[in-house]
Amino acid sequence: MVKDKRDIYYRKAKEEGWRARSAYKLLQVDEEFDIFTGVTRAVDLCAAPGSWSQVLQRKLYYPAQERIKNGASDAEPIIVAVDLQEMAPLEGVIEIQGDITSTKTSDEIINYFHGEKANLVVCDGAPDVTGMHDIDEYIQQQLILAALNITTHVLQEGGTFVAKIFRGRNVSLLFSQLSVFFEEVYCTKPISSRSSSIESFVVCKNFRLPTNYQPTMIQPLIKQSDQLEGHNRLVVPFLASGDLSGFDE
């Protein structure tokens, strides 16, 4: 995508030292949904170049360092970032260069948590765009399913999952599938997200695995199918994120 240098969030990101303007999307999601409180283990899926990892660093790692310095606590948060591409290092962030669809990656993440699981998983994944709308939407949906799949391995009960989605024709199927795993599912469009883009974000709270469900990385979680009808069609609350008096992209 061509970067619009007149874009307010692009300029703000440069000034404030964020690696990408996307940082504001996660910050605004947090303003609306309070996703960081109590989080000590977080995973950033599809993290490069790293602005969401920077948000995790500033919200979790630096405050913890401050508490440690003041003798108030000795708990270090663990932040793991995964991407196919290499990412420049960030203090307090463990980086894995890997594919979120592979079992090896989920095992590696859990190893870094010393056998425990994450309280928060975020995913801003985007495949290479072809420009063909339906294909892009389909591939994006497959990527979010991969993110949800790996999340069923690495997220602890009660945890939160935030992910980018494209609000296209099949989105209600995705909402229904997410609601199998999370008690609360919301869809939000941060004000920094370009209004011309069909991108939105799901915020899913209170993770719980269905009884007898065995997470597996081998089978796809769900298959693309026809539109859901009747009571299977789930409409989730849709909200704007971010201070509405702030800059509108």
Ligand SMILES: C[S@@+](CC[C@H](N)C(=O)[O-])C[C@H]1O[C@@H](n2cnc3c(N)ncnc32)[C@H](O)[C@@H]1O
């Ligand atoms: C929009 S960028 C993420 C931006 C990032 N959140 C930030 O704020 O800097 C999307 C990323 O998804 C990654 N990606 C796409 N498919 C992936 C996969 N299967 N496994 C891991 N990363 C993937 C790409 O390499 C790309 O870096």
